[in-house]
Amino acid sequence: MNEIIEGLIEALRLIFSGDPIVFGITLRSLYISGTATIISLLWGIPIALLLGLRDFRGKFLVKGIFNALIGIPTVALGLILFLFFSRSGPLGFLRLLYTPTAIIIGEAILVTPIVVSFSANALEAVDPQIMDLAKTLGASEDQAFFAVFKEALGGILLAMVASFNRAFAELGVAQMVGGNLDGFTNVLTTTIATDIVRINGIPTSIALAIILLTVVFGINLIVNAFTRRRK
Amino acid sequence: MTCIAELRNVTKTYDEIMALDNVNLQVHEGEILALLGPSGSGKTTLLKILALIEKPTEGEVYFCGKKVTEKESSQVRMESTMVFQKTAIFNTNVYGNISYGLKIRNVSKNEIDEAVKEALTLVRLEGFEKRYARGLSGGEQQRVALARALVLKSKLVLLDEPTANLDPKNVSIIEEIIARANRELKTTIVIATHNIFQAKRLPQRIALLAEGKISEIGTPAQIFGSLSKTLRSFAVLENTFRGEAKPTESGTTLIEIGDRLQIEATAQAHGKVSVFISPEDIILSKEYFASSARNIFKGRIVEISDMDPVVRLKVDTGKPFMVQITKRSFNEMSLNLGAQVFLTFKASSVQVIQE
Numbered sequence: 001m002n003e004i005i006e007g008l009i010e011a012l013r014l015i016f017s018g019d020p021i022v023f024g025i026t027l028r029s030l031y032i033s034g035t036a037t038i039i040s041l042l043w044g045i046p047i048a049l050l051l052g053l054r055d056f057r058g059k060f061l062v063k064g065i066f067n068a069l070i071g072i073p074t075v076a077l078g079l080i081l082f083l084f085f086s087r088s089g090p091l092g093f094l095r096l097l098y099t100p101t102a103i104i105i106g107e108a109i110l111v112t113p114i115v116v117s118f119s120a121n122a123l124e125a126v127d128p129q130i131m132d133l134a135k136t137l138g139a140s141e142d143q144a145f146f147a148v149f150k151e152a153l154g155g156i157l158l159a160m161v162a163s164f165n166r167a168f169a170e171l172g173v174a175q176m177v178g179g180n181l182d183g184f185t186n187v188l189t190t191t192i193a194t195d196i197v198r199i200n201g202i203p204t205s206i207a208l209a210i211i212l213l214t215v216v217f218g219i220n221l222i223v224n225a226f227t228r229r230r231k
Numbered sequence: 232m233t234c235i236a237e238l239r240n241v242t243k244t245y246d247e248i249m250a251l252d253n254v255n256l257q258v259h260e261g262e263i264l265a266l267l268g269p270s271g272s273g274k275t276t277l278l279k280i281l282a283l284i285e286k287p288t289e290g291e292v293y294f295c296g297k298k299v300t301e302k303e304s305s306q307v308r309m310e311s312t313m314v315f316q317k318t319a320i321f322n323t324n325v326y327g328n329i330s331y332g333l334k335i336r337n338v339s340k341n342e343i344d345e346a347v348k349e350a351l352t353l354v355r356l357e358g359f360e361k362r363y364a365r366g367l368s369g370g371e372q373q374r375v376a377l378a379r380a381l382v383l384k385s386k387l388v389l390l391d392e393p394t395a396n397l398d399p400k401n402v403s404i405i406e407e408i409i410a411r412a413n414r415e416l417k418t419t420i421v422i423a424t425h426n427i428f429q430a431k432r433l434p435q436r437i438a439l440l441a442e443g444k445i446s447e448i449g450t451p452a453q454i455f456g457s458l459s460k461t462l463r464s465f466a467v468l469e470n471t472f473r474g475e476a477k478p479t480e481s482g483t484t485l486i487e488i489g490d491r492l493q494i495e496a497t498a499q500a501h502g503k504v505s506v507f508i509s510p511e512d513i514i515l516s517k518e519y520f521a522s523s524a525r526n527i528f529k530g531r532i533v534e535i536s537d538m539d540p541v542v543r544l545k546v547d548t549g550k551p552f553m554v555q556i557t558k559r560s561f562n563e564m565s566l567n568l569g570a571q572v573f574l575t576f577k578a579s580s581v582q583v584i585q586e
Contacts, residue, residue, distance in 0.1 A: 129319035132284045136313040136389075137332035137379065140305050147331075151322050 003202065010203030011210060022204065026211050029187040032100055032174075033167035036107035040163055044115030045156070051116065052123025053148065063120065069113035074172025081106045082176045098179035103187070106173035111163035118162060122155020123148065154227050161223045165216050188212045233260040234296065235387055235419050236281055236311070241290035243276050243443075250276040251287070252443040258387065258421055263413050265430040266423040267454075268440030274423035275316070277440070278389045281421065282313040295386075309336070311387035312380040316395055316423075318372045325351070325367075325375055326360040332383045350382035354408055369540050370401025377405060381412050388412070390422040394429065396538040398557050399511045406433060427471075428509045428582070431455060455584055469553045470508040476500040476583065483525070483578055490549035495525040496581035505584045510543065510555040512580040516573045517564060525578040528552070532570050546574055 014022050050056075051063055083089050085097040096102040126148050134144035149156075171189040178185035180194055188208045195201030195208075236258040243251040251273045258264055258281070266274045279285035280292060283304045292299045294307050312332065321328050329347045338346070351357055354374040359367075364375055373393060380388050390409065394402040410433060412418045424430055430437050430451065437454045439447045447454060474488035478501060486494045486506055494506055519527070530548035542561040544554045552574055566572070 127319055129315055129317065130321070132279070132313075133315065133319040133321075134331070135284050135305075135308060136282050136311070137383065138309045138312070138335045143335060147321070154322075 007202040007206045011207035014203060014207040015210065019207070022207050022211070024183065025186055025188055025191050025208060026215075028100070028185075029168060029189075029212075030215070032103050032187060033107060033164055036104045036167045037111060037160060037164040039104065039108040040112045040115045041160060044112045044159075045119055047116050048119030048123060048156075048159075049149075051120040052152070053145075063117070066113045066116045066120075070117060072110065072113070074110060074170045075176065076172075077106065077110055078172040078174075078176030081109070081173065085177055097177060098181060098185055100178070100185055102177040103174050103185060106177050107167040107170065110170060110173055111166050114163045114166060115159050118159030119152070119156045122152040122159070125155065126151040157223055157227065161219055164219065169212065169216060234258065235260045235294070236421075237293040238277070238280065238287075239291045239293065241277075241280060241287040241292070243273075243280065243285065244288045249443055251280070254290070254443070254445055256438060256445060256448075258419060259436075260386075260419055261413070261417050262436060263409070263420045263422060263434040265434035265437045266421065266440050267425070267427070267430040267437050268423075269425055272440045273443040274425075274440055275391050276443075278313060278391050278421065278423055281387070282311055282389050283308050284313070310385055311389065312383055312385045313389040314373075314376045314380050314391065314393055316392040318369065318376050320364045320372055320375065322365060323363075324360065325356070325362050325364050328364045328375055329379045329382050331379065336383075346382050347378075350378035353381060353411065354378040355404060370397050370404070373397060373401065373405060374408070377408055381408075381416065381418065384416060385418070387419045387421070390420060392423055392425070394424075394426070396541060398541055399555075402511065409433060426509075427507055431582070470510060470513075471505060472550060473503070473505050476502060476504045476585075484583065486581075486583070488550060492528070492549050494581055495578045496583045497579045498581070498583040500583045500585050502585070507582040507584075508552070508576055508580060509582075510553040512576050513552065513554045514575040515544065515546075515554050515556055515560075515564075516575065517566075517570070519573050520575070522575060523577070524575045526574075526576050526581070528574045530572060530574060532566060532568055532572060535566070535568060544572075546572060548574065 051059060081102070082097070084091045085094070085102055086092055087097070096105070130148050130151055131144050134147035139147060169189060171193055174180075174187050175190050175193070178187065178190065180186045180190040188211065192205045192208045192212070195205045234257045238254050238256045241251055241254045242249070254277060256277070266277060268274050276285060280287050283292065283299060294310065299307050321331060326347055329350055330343045333343045333346060347360060351359055354377055356371060356374055356378070364372065367375065377393065393409070394405050397405070406429065409420060409422065413420050422433060434451065436448060437451055438445050439454065472486075472488040472494070474486045474494075476484050476486045478499065479485050479495070484496045484498060484500050486496060486504060488494055488506070496506060514524070528548040530546040530552065532544050533547045533551070534545035536543045537558070540558050541555050542558050544556065544566070546552045546554055554574060
């Protein structure tokens, strides 16, 4: 019990004293997960638009695959990516293994099914009359399309937050393709997992866990407040 | 009479189903034209083709004398607008909804503010700018939709059953707005309706639509005066009865509609007639009550349809009567299937058409 309380006090000291190691890891985590989320949105939203607003053969199957991939275990994806990025793997020539770029690519792939499924569902849930309504009010095809997108914005925002949270809080991919190299590829989750077994590592782990939870809950609160304001 | 929009030999099929069958229709500038027909007769499809949001399978659409090509359709859409039966509302406030079309047209902020205010006054929703539009009642939402269409001052406004499923108060407000827009803004209006009374009250012309075909077009007097076969075929759907009329000593008319039922009307008629009673004009009560109304019938509720915010009830009095009441009244009266009720309506609410 003492160990926990002492760890907690030391963790708070590390946070409030602006410990450079703790803040370095936090910023790296934010950068890697943020970039991964942006990349997943860039390629995920067009796929979601296709799935949400257009009808084509095999749509049901494609949606089913994306839905199933939401729950992919991060270690499994980490292993696949490790094999691809390793020296002897098909992408070994890129020399990406144990770099932040490898984690960004891995996390972007990990969260893409969330972006696609959540956004496609949000787009499908928009009143089908909105497109026609916009047109009858004088909108061009593109403007009418944008009107539908705007209606789905709440759901798309939720997809973005869920994706960021998943990327920010995952361990498997970051550990296996990032390698948790100090000052280079170590992020919040990998450092928490490894520091816990290091001598005097508990306070750092607690401090990083507090930051991890604060960021996740903080973002959710902001998004909730934003979506409420839209009403 | 200048023609503002025209359909020439328009046919529309969805897969194997024919929604419109070789329709020819001219909409005259400044008129209110009612498309009268039962559900599924093709009214919505016809309006959507006029609004250029559906393409005809065959045939042509003309606007102000010019054939509308695919390339020009988005430009021509600027001249007309449509209000849907199931109110479509953008997920924003009332101001955002009404200003949408004006923003598309790059109107300045000051002009938009002024126009939105005017439109809200027209639909009697002054001061509603900042209200969340989807939080309004069904009737208020439909009035926002109407304001959103009228604010554009389009040459042609297409209304698809704008008062269906609304309570009587909102129905009369919306009908008044439509009449005012036509009278004061000179807006040409095409209104789809299955309500015979609305078709009698509002338009200068009526087009009867059945099974995707226009069977007759004429003034309300011509259409109702002749009591066409088409009209009778779908008029029987709601509170329409045929019978023998004979004058009473007090100057009213008594119509025997069968099953020992008699309806009293103020209109003068004799011999074979058809009578209509609007479902909104019938007062429903659980107990008999004395009133000046000449028609009181006892019956049982045999069907209940919840069409929020109103409830439609089928009451068997020997003949089936449709009655429309607000959901609030329905709940307060604790009505249920099989309940005994009384129907009361005035002799002046009975429309009589001599055959």
